[in-house]
Amino acid sequence: MTTVIQAAGLGKRYRRGVRVDAGLRHVLEEFARSPWRALRGAKPESFWALKDVSLEVREGEVLGLIGRNGAGKTTLLKILSRITRPTEGWAEIRGKVRSLLEVGTGFHPELTGRENTYLSGSILGMSKREIDRKFDEIVAFAEIEKFIETPVKHYSSGMYVRLAFAVAAHLEPEILLVDEVLAVGDINFQKKCLGKMGEVAKGGRTVVLVSHQLNQIRRLCQRVAWVDGGSIRMAGGTHEVVSAYESAMARGERNGTNPDRYEHPASAARFLSWGLSGADRSDPHRLSDLLPVTVKFSVEILRPIPKVLHGIALYDHEQRLVWAWTSQRLSLEVGSHELRHTFPMLPVRPGQYTWHVSLFEQEDDVLDHWYCTPEMIVSTSDYQSPYDQWTGILNLATRFEVTPKVSARRGA
Numbered sequence: 494m495t496t497v498i499q500a501a502g503l504g505k506r507y508r509r510g511v512r513v514d515a516g517l518r519h520v521l522e523e524f525a526r527s528p529w530r531a532l533r534g535a536k537p538e539s540f541w542a543l544k545d546v547s548l549e550v551r552e553g554e555v556l557g558l559i560g561r562n563g564a565g566k567t568t569l570l571k572i573l574s575r576i577t578r579p580t581e582g583w584a585e586i587r588g589k590v591r592s593l594l595e596v597g598t599g600f601h602p603e604l605t606g607r608e609n610t611y612l613s614g615s616i617l618g619m620s621k622r623e624i625d626r627k628f629d630e631i632v633a634f635a636e637i638e639k640f641i642e643t644p645v646k647h648y649s650s651g652m653y654v655r656l657a658f659a660v661a662a663h664l665e666p667e668i669l670l671v672d673e674v675l676a677v678g679d680i681n682f683q684k685k686c687l688g689k690m691g692e693v694a695k696g697g698r699t700v701v702l703v704s705h706q707l708n709q710i711r712r713l714c715q716r717v718a719w720v721d722g723g724s725i726r727m728a729g730g731t732h733e734v735v736s737a738y739e740s741a742m743a744r745g746e747r748n749g750t751n752p753d754r755y756e757h758p759a760s761a762a763r764f765l766s767w768g769l770s771g772a773d774r775s776d777p778h779r780l781s782d783l784l785p786v787t788v789k790f791s792v793e794i795l796r797p798i799p800k801v802l803h804g805i806a807l808y809d810h811e812q813r814l815v816w817a818w819t820s821q822r823l824s825l826e827v828g829s830h831e832l833r834h835t836f837p838m839l840p841v842r843p844g845q846y847t848w849h850v851s852l853f854e855q856e857d858d859v860l861d862h863w864y865c866t867p868e869m870i871v872s873t874s875d876y877q878s879p880y881d882q883w884t885g886i887l888n889l890a891t892r893f894e895v896t897p898k899v900s901a902r903r904g905a
Contacts, residue, residue, distance in 0.1 A: 496551055497550060498550035499585050500546060500584035503543055503579050503584060505577065541580075543568050544723045545582070551699075556716050557704065558718055559718075559738055560720035560738075565722075566672070569720065570594060570672050570701065573701065574592040575590075586668060588666075591668075591669055591670070592672075593670065594670070601645075602646035606632075606637060606643060606645055606648070607628075610656070613660045613661075617660065617664060618666070631659045634685070634689070635659035666698065669693060669700045670701050690702070691712070708884075711732065711735060717731045719734050732873070739845045740776065740867065760795065760796070761861075762801075763861050764861055765791040765793055767865045769786055770788075778867050780872070783873055783890065784838060785835065785836065785838060787834065789832070792829070792832060795827065798852075800823075803820040803850070804818070804852075807847070808849065809846055810845045810846070813886070840887050841871055841888055842887070843875050845870055846870075847865060847868050848864075876888050876889060876890045
């Protein structure tokens with residue numbers, strides 16, 4: 494396929510605390526506040542929002558950009574959009590480019606919905622003929638037919654963002670650059686936005702998408718680049734990169750420990766660690782296939798426990814219970830033990846999950862419990878429906894076929 498976006502060595506440097514055209518009055522004010530600093534001359538602090546970024550996107554490809562806030566994703570899109578110039582490096586784009594970097598660009602509160610549709614569409618690069626042709630479709634998508642002649646200052650915030658996204662979503666460029674605009678409106682409208690972006694992606698247009706919604710990234714993108722500290726830390730297949738990012742975020746937030754668990758010393762039992770056997774050997778906390786797998790929990794028993802119950806539960810990233818189980822009464826001696834659970838497979842959708850394990854003598858007498866860290870990252874292939882409203886928790890591969898039904902012959 495043809496390469497339509499190519500960038501090499503991109504860098505963007507900014508300076509903090511620089512006053513442009515300060516003028517004599519501001520210089521005198523600064524001197525009065527701090528004469529020694531004014532005489533020495535304050536050195537502005539510079540920082541690199543991007544540094545040595547190289548990128549290649551092919552025609553018809555959907556590339557996702559992920560990373561923390563302030564990592565440099567939006568700066569990269571602004572350089573590709575020609576909104577800002579790089580300090581160093583170069584970028585070449587082959588094709589008609591339009592950017593969707595901020596919902597509501599060009600809206601004026603005193604103008605009606607109809608007038609703002611034409612104004613915003615023009616600013617985003619649409620011709621009047623193109624807006625005429627798509628006007629009814631835009632209004633229907635925004636679900637504001639009854640209020641299209643009303644000034645937008647009277648719109649609710651939901652109506653405003655629906656119309657703004659509807660205008661932007663009906664752009665038809667060869668290359669579309671999108672920055673975090675799929676999280677607008679209520680949940681039903683977000684699903685509609687996601688469906689619209691899916692249509693754009695399947696239409697063969699090239700899309701570069703910035704989003705913090707990792708499920709959207711998984712659903713829409715063939716490749717992902719992880720931007721971290723102004724550089725591309727990792728780039729490759731969607732499931733591989735997103736899972737690595739989720740794992741790093743989980744480790745960074747909790748560091749694999751629960752520092753407050755042992756504020757009071759354990760008297761009977763203490764969970765120490767957990768891991769997967771039969772999973773990716775390079776990461777015992779990542780599940781990368783739908784093969785048999787064993788989940789192991791190390792526990793230290795500090796006094797003999799003749800009658801103890803063991804509980805285990807699995808939660809998804811929204812803290813929904815996926816599965817749970819409780820043992821019959823066990824007898825555990827002093828020492829280290831490993832509690833092992835073997836599954837024929839764990840058919841859950843890709844994402845981040847948390848195991849919760851416990852030991853208790855009675856329902857109200859918990860000896861120890863642990864929301865295991867780091868979290869389990871599932872990076873298996875996604876066998877879900879392509880439509881968000883039909884996405885569930887289970888991730889089961891199925892073989893589908895259509896066979897002709899043979900009717901029995903009469904008299905046979």
